[in-house]
Amino acid sequence: MAQTFELEGTLKHLFDTQTFASGFAKREFVVEVPDGKYPQMLKFECVKDKISMLDGVSVGDAVKVAFDIRGSEYKERFYVNLNAWKLTKAGGSGGDDYDSGSSSGNRRNSSLDAQFDNEPDMSDDIPF
Template structure:
């Protein structure tokens, strides 16, 4: 599990697939010296509702897992957000990516 804090750049519309699988993606900008990093996350299934009150320019803390898979010889990586919280106090400085404590397990992750 990892944790990251930054400013929301964009929140995309929900996507629903024929299998019933649902996801919603969002981008968080993290200051990284001279070159800010735009990092795309996804919320899936029941975690999507966490993005209902999140919009561009909000500062958020994201707890996520890194998920990888192979499909037809290609490898894909997804950052699966399981908790998104607004950070109070406004303009706090974003942190770097760091492992979160192991005492808060994600629930209802579909993989």
Template sequence: MAYELTGKVKLIQEPKTFESGFTKREMVVTVEDGKYPQEINLEFVQDKVALLDALSEGMEVTVTFDIRGREYNGRYFNNLQGWKIVAQDSDSAGGNPAADEYFSTASAPGPGPGVGDDDIPF
């Protein structure tokens, strides 16, 4: 099941590649939620890491993601795993078709091939 959130990019981390070849990259999106804005950490894995290349801090984006959960050594972990990003263009009513096309067509549902629940413990 896919979820969406819209907010401003606060932070984009550098990609991390592990010895197994698994690559992930995280970003933080600030979502206005009444009196207290929420800072939501999302991760992008394998081929979805490239979706963050064209983003910059302060951009308004809508991110589509899945909630992933797993158990490791008796502890339970949840991750928000992004797989689609649409940049919001605040300069014109019609949006930025080139940016929307890039983000929309460069992604496909799901976390990508070869990504299992036990690749990393968190």
């Protein structure tokens, strides 16, 4: 089972949807993540029915991306993809959830979601 990751950043680029002869479709997007002096530009991809979750966002939006890391090998070349399966507008009034639903391609880890849903609010907890 793939491990799930999550990060927040600014949507920097939305690529057009690519459709291949086999019927497979994907859409890529780039999120800028602050990292000290040199921000990181991370490219994610959405496949199949997950492409529609990009319809509600625009370049410049603050977003939160839930994703997993996928790797493959083809002719002794290795590839790594950041496979996005949930996109939420960050900040504002709770944000808009752009999860494309629960289909067989959805890699949501319900035990991980439950863990974060049950965490106490520590916003007023002072560490000293």
